[in-house]
Amino acid sequence: MSDSAVTVEVRDAHVSYRVFEEPAMGLKQGFARGRMRRQYRMIPAVQGVTLDLFERETLGLIGPNGAGKSTLLAAMTGLLPLRSGSIRGRSRPSLLGVSSVLRPALSGRRNILIGGLALGFTRAEVERRMDEIIDFAGLRADIDRPMRTYSSGMRARLRFAIATARIPEILLIDEALTVGDEEFRRLAAERIDDVRSASGSVVLVTHNMNEIRRFCDRVVWLDEGRIRAVGDPAEIVDSYLAAPGPNSR
Amino acid sequence: MSTEAADGSSSADAPIRPLIDLTSRPTARTYLREAWRRREFAIVVPAQDLRAQNMDTTLGQLWHLVNPALLVGVYFLVFGVIIDTRRGVDNFLGFLIVGVVLFHLTQRVTLEASTSITQNMGLIRSIQFPRILLPAASVNGQTAAFVPALALAILAVLATGELPTLRWLVLPAVLMAQFAFNFGTALLVARIGTTLPDLRQILPHLFRLLFYGSGVIFSVDAFVQSTAWRRAFALNPLYDVITCARWCLLGEPVDPWVVAGLVMWCIVMPAIGFWVFHRSEQRLGA
Structure with a gap:
């Protein structure tokens, strides 16, 4: 595929969350120490993801809770700043979440x-x-x-x-189809096709493997902020479901 | 479902566009252009909300008029009749009405804007749009709700025996300056309200303090003798607005420093507000 068919290009993206380690200390203690400083730790959520999204493609994004799926979508929309790396795209994606x-x-x-x-x-x-x-x-x-x-x-x-x-050019769907019934899924499938036939791209984050098999052309398996596997939906879903330990579903 | 090429992004034979950086914020210019394109949002949304407000009360929409009238009445009773702070003012009722109504406008706008982002998380997380439209909707809504109060205030001032003079023609300029100041303040508090939700609790106290420093209920000139101190009041934007409006409607004296203060605030505050808001626009949804 030629370069021109890329709609979103993610290069070595790192995103970290700042997590406060202790509850905010009282004013008194804060002043006693001379300044108010809270202890925090950076939790890496996405650690060096490189990915191309192509025209007319529906990409599935799977992985256990905390793998960095939603964080990656938020970063693609510009809602979260990157610590390093770059994300470029044809236009600003529309993110559909579970609000x-x-x-x-x-x-x-x-x-x-x-x-x-x-x-x-x-x-x-x-x-x-x-x-x-x-x-x-x-x-x-x-x-x-x-x-x-x-x-x-x-x-x-x-x-x-x-x-x-x-119809957005780049549509990111974060678990937004999961609560719908069959009729809704059918209509959602139509909309996804609309995006694709207008040379757009769709990214679908879900824990429902049937959705992945049904909608996606390609799947990325994220684990602890890194890409563990990319490829054909059937293959990746099988190995994801077969994966041992708490990291599988 | 048709794909409308309204934003030119959909046709298959469009020329290949270069990729843009998605992690950096749009330039101020692009941002403002996008916001302007969707300006109808900031008009329709507050109109719907105003209609929904007071729906469950007997007086309904009349409250937008009754509220400021009651406010003026209470202050007149307390400060004009019971505790007499009238000294140095010819038309104290007119003086009070102008002060209370204009002060109230800025207070309402600021309080409403402070939660404009946090109250709309559902919208923010569903749709990409310039977030500046949310505080803008607060400003528009509260300003529209204020129009009947303003009309009432002007009628009341006429009823106290003032006659329109050429100075009244300056009033729209003063109100526009106040609008600009309110807009800037709205952007600032909307931004602060996302990281410090406690702001909503703090603001009423700040406004109470500001209320006494704005000469709403007494004439600063009559109470403060030192010229230097009087000039310090010019740094208070609300004192500037109210004093200039009183000059227009009641012929009360105005210091050139107060006019300068108003001009400064109506330029500086929108600039500060926009800068702060635009800088952190992308973090507002997180």
């Missing part, structure tokens, strides 16, 4: 409007697409209820419908 709600007190319909405006639609454009988005979310009957009354599956559908109302 709870947009505006819980407002109805689904108003949430679509607000989300659409944040995405850069004009008000008229959102109004024009409103029905399409509601249908995609499958919420026609419940769209005028406050979003806080929605089930977790309904919220996930609505967020997914809003976030992909404008």
